[in-house]
Amino acid sequence: MLVVFCIFLIPILYIIGSIFLGFSDNFYHIYDNLLFEYSINSIFLVFGVSILVTILGVSTAWLVTFFNFYGKKFFQWALILPLAVPSYLLAYVFTEFFEFSGTANNILRYLLNTESDVIFFPNIRTIWGAITVFSFTLYPYVYMVARVAFMNIPFSIIEASFLLGKNSISTLFSLSIPLIRPAIIAGVTLVAMETLADFGAVQHFAIPTFTTGIFRTWTGLYDLTTALQLSSILLFIIFIFLSFERRSRNKIQFSNSESKNNSFHSIQLTSFKNAFAFFVCFIPVFIGFFLPVIELINWSTQVDTLISSKIIIAAKNTLYVSSSATILTCFIALLINYIVRSFGLSQSFNDLLSIGYAVPGLILAVGITKMFTSIDFILTDLNIYITGSIFGLVLAYIIKSYAISNNVINSSFTSIPLSIDESAKTLKTNRFSILRKIHIPLLKTGLLTAFLLVMGELIKELPATLILRPFNFDTLSVSVYLLASEERMFEAAFPGLMIIIFGLIPIYFLNNLILSNSK
Amino acid sequence: MKDFLKLKNINLTFGKEKILDGLNLSINKGQFIAITGVSGSGKTSLLRIICGLEKPNDGEVHLDNNILLNDKISIPTEKRNIGLVIQEKVLFPHLNVKKNIEFGISTKNNKQDISKDIMEKLNILDLAKKYPHELSGGESQRVALGRSIVMKPKVLMFDEPFTGLDKELKIKIYPIIKSILLKNEITAIMVTHDLNEVKALADQCYNLKNGKLIEI
Numbered sequence: 001m002l003v004v005f006c007i008f009l010i011p012i013l014y015i016i017g018s019i020f021l022g023f024s025d026n027f028y029h030i031y032d033n034l035l036f037e038y039s040i041n042s043i044f045l046v047f048g049v050s051i052l053v054t055i056l057g058v059s060t061a062w063l064v065t066f067f068n069f070y071g072k073k074f075f076q077w078a079l080i081l082p083l084a085v086p087s088y089l090l091a092y093v094f095t096e097f098f099e100f101s102g103t104a105n106n107i108l109r110y111l112l113n114t115e116s117d118v119i120f121f122p123n124i125r126t127i128w129g130a131i132t133v134f135s136f137t138l139y140p141y142v143y144m145v146a147r148v149a150f151m152n153i154p155f156s157i158i159e160a161s162f163l164l165g166k167n168s169i170s171t172l173f174s175l176s177i178p179l180i181r182p183a184i185i186a187g188v189t190l191v192a193m194e195t196l197a198d199f200g201a202v203q204h205f206a207i208p209t210f211t212t213g214i215f216r217t218w219t220g221l222y223d224l225t226t227a228l229q230l231s232s233i234l235l236f237i238i239f240i241f242l243s244f245e246r247r248s249r250n251k252i253q254f255s256n257s258e259s260k261n262n263s264f265h266s267i268q269l270t271s272f273k274n275a276f277a278f279f280v281c282f283i284p285v286f287i288g289f290f291l292p293v294i295e296l297i298n299w300s301t302q303v304d305t306l307i308s309s310k311i312i313i314a315a316k317n318t319l320y321v322s323s324s325a326t327i328l329t330c331f332i333a334l335l336i337n338y339i340v341r342s343f344g345l346s347q348s349f350n351d352l353l354s355i356g357y358a359v360p361g362l363i364l365a366v367g368i369t370k371m372f373t374s375i376d377f378i379l380t381d382l383n384i385y386i387t388g389s390i391f392g393l394v395l396a397y398i399i400k401s402y403a404i405s406n407n408v409i410n411s412s413f414t415s416i417p418l419s420i421d422e423s424a425k426t427l428k429t430n431r432f433s434i435l436r437k438i439h440i441p442l443l444k445t446g447l448l449t450a451f452l453l454v455m456g457e458l459i460k461e462l463p464a465t466l467i468l469r470p471f472n473f474d475t476l477s478v479s480v481y482l483l484a485s486e487e488r489m490f491e492a493a494f495p496g497l498m499i500i501i502f503g504l505i506p507i508y509f510l511n512n513l514i515l516s517n518s519k
Numbered sequence: 520m521k522d523f524l525k526l527k528n529i530n531l532t533f534g535k536e537k538i539l540d541g542l543n544l545s546i547n548k549g550q551f552i553a554i555t556g557v558s559g560s561g562k563t564s565l566l567r568i569i570c571g572l573e574k575p576n577d578g579e580v581h582l583d584n585n586i587l588l589n590d591k592i593s594i595p596t597e598k599r600n601i602g603l604v605i606q607e608k609v610l611f612p613h614l615n616v617k618k619n620i621e622f623g624i625s626t627k628n629n630k631q632d633i634s635k636d637i638m639e640k641l642n643i644l645d646l647a648k649k650y651p652h653e654l655s656g657g658e659s660q661r662v663a664l665g666r667s668i669v670m671k672p673k674v675l676m677f678d679e680p681f682t683g684l685d686k687e688l689k690i691k692i693y694p695i696i697k698s699i700l701l702k703n704e705i706t707a708i709m710v711t712h713d714l715n716e717v718k719a720l721a722d723q724c725y726n727l728k729n730g731k732l733i734e735i
Contacts, residue, residue: 156605156607156609157609157611157612159572159596159603160609162572162596162597163572163597163603163667164623164666164667164670165597165598165623165625165670166597166622166623167597174622175611178613178614179611179612179613181613265573
């Protein structure tokens with residue numbers, strides 16, 4: 001247990017500890033010339049994305065929860081589809097789609113019969129473009145929490161508002177939104193953390209932020225200590241967001257405190273309102289999911305060899321490394337939850353291990369590299385080197401995704417009454433047999449769900465993979481990144497599509513989770 | 520005013536079960552009527568139809584010579600100016616008592632005076648800053664009542680609002696309600712199982728049986 005604890009937390013301690021190592025000239029140079037720009041861009045990005053995801057997530061959740069309109073059943077699940085599209089992939093699609101010779105300009109030129117040098121869309125590679133990209137891929141975080149929270153408002157309370165003379169829109173602003181505010185804050189905070197942690201999209205849009213700064217300091221200036229020190233600043237900001245998210249999540253109980261009303265009737269929208277609701281829900285699904293998928297399919301058809309040997313190897317590598325890490329993550333989560341349950345280990349220990357999900361992949365990679373170089377230094381006499389091996393990548397994956405598998409396995413464990421364990425003990429079953437013969441068969445669905453959720457998340461992971469992958473070891477996400485950075489978009493399309501297809505699996509489970517909550 | 524609230528030939532079915540069967544009702548302005556009936560007889564559905572929270576299969580609802588519902592028109596709940604106080608806790612959990620009462624008041628000028636006045640009348644002024652989860656059942660019901668009354672509804676309906684309250688509190692609250700309703704000339708409909716409540720508050724009593732109202 002102590003080993004797991006140390007392995008999980010040492011990389012993070014390395015990052016935090018770096019601020020005590022003294023500051024180099026590089027740090028002062030960054031502090032004087034770049035840190036302000038990194039901060040302003042990061043803040044502006046987070047602020048813009050937070051506003052847009054709130055508008056997109058809350059409005060769509062409100063419409064599909066309280067109203068009947070054309071396509072509602074489809075939108076209920078389709079609105080979370082953009083989660084399958086990593087931000088960096090949408091950034092690549094947007095760049096090509098809206099560029100001078102891209103599909104968007106070509107379509108409009110054709111439709112309006114204009115000259116071939118007419119440009120209809122502004123340059124997308126700006127901070128506004130990045131805000132749009134992040135918002136349309138990350139709004140489902142807000143949509144999901146807002147939808148569940150809206151469904152938990154007793155309908156009798158909504159009816160009371162109507163009886164007091166408020167119409168639907170007035171009820172939304174004066175009652176429903178204030179009631180679900182903690183849930184919205186929790187969702188938006190998660191989005192803010194994801195935005196701050198992103199590397200692929202901001203790198204492609206050439207926006208100087210903390211993550212691109214860390215990457216450049218390390219790979220350009222070869223200054224790992226300064227990269228760690230910059231990481232610790234970002235980590236500090238992320239932890240502030242994390243504490244906000246935790247506080248808001250605790251307050252969600254408040255809005256769920258009343259019992260649900262069974263006499264819930266969705267309001268039927270007619271004519272203009274019906275079309276408007278359809279449009280409001282269609283736009284985010286189209287931009288966040290169908291547009292990139294259609295464009296990637298379009299690009300895929302324009303290459304001679306769709307499935308090259310490189311792509312096959314990348315797919316194999318992706319499955320190999322992500323499935324290994326997923327199995328290990330689920331195994332560790334199962335074991336730790338079992339120990340918490342059967343041996344009385346504190347749940348806060350488990351919570352502490354889950355903190356890794358908040359640490360950006362790039363920062364985690366920096367911390368793990370530092371830890372591994374220290375271990376290599378100790379093992380130098382034995383001629384063993386672990387830096388640059390697959391272990392670093394698997395470890396990063398495990399630390400990053402432990403929280404996901406822990407959440408699922410923990411709640412599955414909670415649903416098994418303790419009396420079952422006690423009955424087994426009276427039948428002279430030892431603790432290990434209880435796990436093997438009782439818990440694991442009962443946890444089968446939970447374990448499978450955890451496996452798929454973690455797997456779906458790891459397949460699209462980019463920054464940690466980019467840094468920690470062994471030499472000549474490409475995954476799908478790395479292939480897409482490398483091809484896109486060489487502007488070979490058509491070749492990047494098929495691996496990109498594969499990432500989306502893999503990403504759809506956990507979406508299916510998430511959707512079932514939301515639907516089961518509504519019943 | 521005669522026939523202030525008028526229901527004509529209201530029919531309501533749930534699946535194959537007929538709940539309301541050509542129901543008719545006429546109430547004069549300021550009148551207080553009580554409706555009794557066994558569980559599942561359609562009492563709550565009748566109130567929900569009147570305030571627009573539920574739609575019948577057919578029938579008409581008229582209020583103060585205006586059509587609220589017929590086969591072509593259905594005025595939305597928020598525009599009917601009809602209040603409903605129910606047994607279930609429907610106070611807004613994120614607002615304190617004062618804000619709950621002021622929720623529906625649209626005028627900004629004397630909002631405070633209106634809410635203070637009703638809180639004094641219902642003896643809940645000292646609860647003004649408390650939140651719904653800090654209130655007892657009786658206190659919650661008085662706040663819900665005050666919240667509906669400040670809207671000056673044309674009709675105020677009660678769906679078993681005093682179930683679960685102790686006898687002493689009920690005896691205290693009945694005359695307060697009666698005097699507020701009389702003073703503001705509010706027409707009232709109350710669904711109840713309690714004959715003492717009927718005696719204390721209602722001018723007229725009906726029994727809902729086989730989908731029709733029978734005066735008793």
